[in-house]
Structures are given as structure tokens and as C-alpha cells.
Amino acid sequence: MPSKKASIHRVFHALGDPTRRTIVEKLSEGPISVSQLAIPLAISLAAVVQHLQILEESGLVHTEKTGRVRTCRIEPSGFSVVQQWIDDRRTVWEERFDRLGDLLADTDKP
Amino acid sequence: MPSKKASIHRVFHALGDPTRRTIVEKLSEGPISVSQLAIPLAISLAAVVQHLQILEESGLVHTEKTGRVRTCRIEPSGFSVVQQWIDDRRTVWEERFDRLGDLLADTDKP
DNA sequence: CTATTAGTTAAGTGCATGCTTGAGTATCTA
DNA sequence: TAGATACTCAAGCATGCACTTAACTAATAG
Numbered sequence: 427m428p429s430k431k432a433s434i435h436r437v438f439h440a441l442g443d444p445t446r447r448t449i450v451e452k453l454s455e456g457p458i459s460v461s462q463l464a465i466p467l468a469i470s471l472a473a474v475v476q477h478l479q480i481l482e483e484s485g486l487v488h489t490e491k492t493g494r495v496r497t498c499r500i501e502p503s504g505f506s507v508v509q510q511w512i513d514d515r516r517t518v519w520e521e522r523f524d525r526l527g528d529l530l531a532d533t534d535k536p
Numbered sequence: 537m538p539s540k541k542a543s544i545h546r547v548f549h550a551l552g553d554p555t556r557r558t559i560v561e562k563l564s565e566g567p568i569s570v571s572q573l574a575i576p577l578a579i580s581l582a583a584v585v586q587h588l589q590i591l592e593e594s595g596l597v598h599t600e601k602t603g604r605v606r607t608c609r610i611e612p613s614g615f616s617v618v619q620q621w622i623d624d625r626r627t628v629w630e631e632r633f634d635r636l637g638d639l640l641a642d643t644d645k646p
Numbered sequence: 647c648t649a650t651t652a653g654t655t656a657a658g659t660g661c662a663t664g665c666t667t668g669a670g671t672a673t674c675t676a
Numbered sequence: 677t678a679g680a681t682a683c684t685c686a687a688g689c690a691t692g693c694a695c696t697t698a699a700c701t702a703a704t705a706g
Binding site (some may be wrong): 647648649650651652653654655656657658659660661662663664665666667668669670671672673674675676 | 677678679680681682683684685686687688689690691692693694695696697698699700701702703704705706
């Protein structure tokens with residue numbers, strides 16, 4: 427199994443680039459071909475393909491080639507990696523918040 | 537008001553770096569000083585300070601200086617920018633899923 | 647007062663990364 | 677079959693960014 431740390435890195439790194447986020451936003455509207463995706467982006471087709479490779483390796487996007495057209499679509503499960511990472515942190519904040527509650531309660535009865 | 541797009545960019549860019557994520561993970565355990573934060577990181581103190589600047593500008597971390605010690609802590613609200621961005625996309629996926637449902641329903645009664 | 651601790655700031659370096667161009671390969675259309 | 681379309685791949689460039697070192701300020705300890 428590919429390490430969790432590595433997959434977290436791939437996803438966050440992928441989403442760290444504004445062009446790739448724009449691609450994800452566009453793909454959220456529905457599946458689309460590579461060339462259609464490139465039109466509003468004002469960069470070369472080759473650059474778009476490079477971004478798509480990174481997005482696909484990160485698990486955020488799935489692409490499939492039929493004939494000469496590659497269709498790209500969102501892979502919703504990829505985003506759960508982000509959600510999970512944040513939720514894991516939040517759990518610890520909440521634990522701390524609980525302990526703070528205990529601490530405050532203790533001041534009532536020394 | 538600072539544009540939403542810009543704040544999304546700051547947050548995703550901040551979390552795109554593995555060292556900064558490690559800092560966030562450490563801070564999730566509770567507030568800590570800059571030097572204490574630097575110890576397990578194997579980089580110079582100056583580098584840590586630079587990461588903290590980015591994290592603070594992104595709204596993910598809050599720091600406060602008392603005497604000569606700067607204490608760093610998580611700013612939980614900063615993470616809602618990420619959550620919100622993903623939820624916004626997911627809304628569209630779900631809309632599309634609904635329309636797919638409609639489409640399948642239509643095939644029953646042509 | 648001096649020495650140490652804690653952090654700040656600036657300048658410089660090297661590598662990663664986003665992007666381009668150009669040449670090549672299937673696939674589809676007329 | 678000829679030409680257009682939709683990518684694909686490789687190489688090179690240029691900027692950004694993480695990191696270092698070094699010199700500095702401010703607070704605390706002895």
C-alpha cells in the first residue's frame with residue numbers, strides 16, 4: 427500500500443497550484459475533454475496535460491481515453507484525504523478543548 | 537475586504553508544503569514557542585520563522601509575542617476555508633448526481 | 647553590567663516547478 | 677488517401693521558493 431503520508435503530500439501539493447484548482451473547479455461542473463479544459467486557461471495544451479498528470483497521480487481526477495479524446499472527471503474520493511487530515515487535527519483541538527473544560531471545572535473545587 | 541480567491545490561494549499554498557503541514561500537526565497538539573517548534577524540524581530557526589509568517593498570513597496559525605518568546609497556536613477558523621472550498625465543489629457533484637438520477641428515471645418512461 | 651536566550655531581518659544560493667516550443671503518434675473526417 | 681484533430685513526449689528556460697548564513701535587536705539570567 428502506498429504510504430498515507432505520501433498520498434497526503436500528493437493531494438495537498440496538487441491543490442497548492444492555482445491553475446490546478448481552476449481545473450478542479452471546471453471539472454466539478456462535469457466531465458470534459460483535455461482541449462475543452464485548456465480553452466479558458468490561457469496556457470498551452472501541453473501544460474494542461476502536465477497538470478492533469480499531477481492531478482491524476484494525486485487521485486483527485488480520473489481520466490480515460492476513448493479514440494483520440496481523453497475525458498477528464500473528478501474523483502470525489504480523492505478529496506476525502508484532505509477532509510480526513512483536517513478532521514484528524516480537529517479531533518486533537520477538541521480533545522484539548524475538553525481538557526480546558528476540565529481545568530476550568532477544577533478551579534471551582536480546589 | 538481581501539478577496540476570497542486570494543485567501544483560498546494563501547491557505548492552499550500554505551498547506552502545500554510538507555514542513556508547514558508538520559508545523560500545523562505539531563501545533564494541533566497545543567500552543568508552543570518558535571524554538572520548541574524548530575527542534576524536531578531539522579531546519580534553521582530562521583526557516584521556521586519564514587514558514588510561520590506564511591502560515592499566519594494564511595490565517596491557519598496565530599502567534600503572539602510575550603517578552604522575547606513568541607507563542608504559536610492553531611487558528612481553527614482558518615481551516616474552514618479549505619472545507620468550504622471542497623464543500624462548494626461537492627455540491628456541484630451532488631447536483632450532477634441528482635440530474636443523473638433524473639436521466640435514469642426518464643429512461644423508464646420514454 | 648555581561649552573557650545568554652529568543653527571535654528578527656536581509657541577502658544570497660540552488661533546486662523544484664510551471665510553462666513553452668517543437669516534433670511525433672494515433673484517430674477521425676472529407 | 678490526405679488533411680485535420682486531439683493529444684503525447686522531450687528538452688530547455690526562467691522564475692519562485694525553501695533554506696542557509698550572518699549580523700542585529702530585545703528580553704532575561706547570573
